[in-house]
Amino acid sequence: GQQLNQSPQSMFIQEGEDVSMNCTSSSIFNTWLWYKQDPGEGPVLLIALYKAGELTSNGRLTAQFGITRKDSFLNISASIPSDVGIYFCAGQPSGGGADGLTFGKGTHLIIQP
């Protein structure tokens, strides 16, 4: 089945640093989504990407949809304490938006004071 490989598994950074994480797939996805999940809560949608090569920003977050449609990265600039959490990439194979999402295992972001 389809699998998404996320890296790194965890990151320990200082407040104010930039963060970069990525996601690769063995198969093509036509939509990529990035979510953040806090403990005991559901994932919250951060950014959605629709077109190969697309670069999209949402505040301090920037994400790109790889040209091959098999990868995506998420950057967070100038990290702050509330950025702590688990970041998931998710892919959707079809362009119609109806399929269930395939998620990676997450990148756990920890910010050291």
Next chain:
Amino acid sequence: DTGVSQDPRHKITKRGQNVTFRCDPISEHNRLYWYRQTLGQGPEFLTYFQNEAQLEKSRLLSDRFSAERPKGSFSTLEIQRTEQGDSAMYLCASSLDGPFQYFGAGTRLSVL
């Protein structure tokens, strides 16, 4: 609050018992999804409804699992004869004709 609502937030049950969870999607969202999430993993897709029709089921949805969305609004997920391996967070998401899936806070199931 107009987000996705799930009830209960926590459920503790004994092995062999049946449990039912409820999900209320965002108003007017026609698509509703159920996912399961175990510790250290991302959510795994279980099933999906468009209005009241169940259009897709994953192989993870064993015969002990059943989901309904009788009037195209709220949905229920029932697990019969629960097993310890069913312990997980059960997440519901909804969307309106597009890939943006908005998740509820989940129901955490513990099977003793």
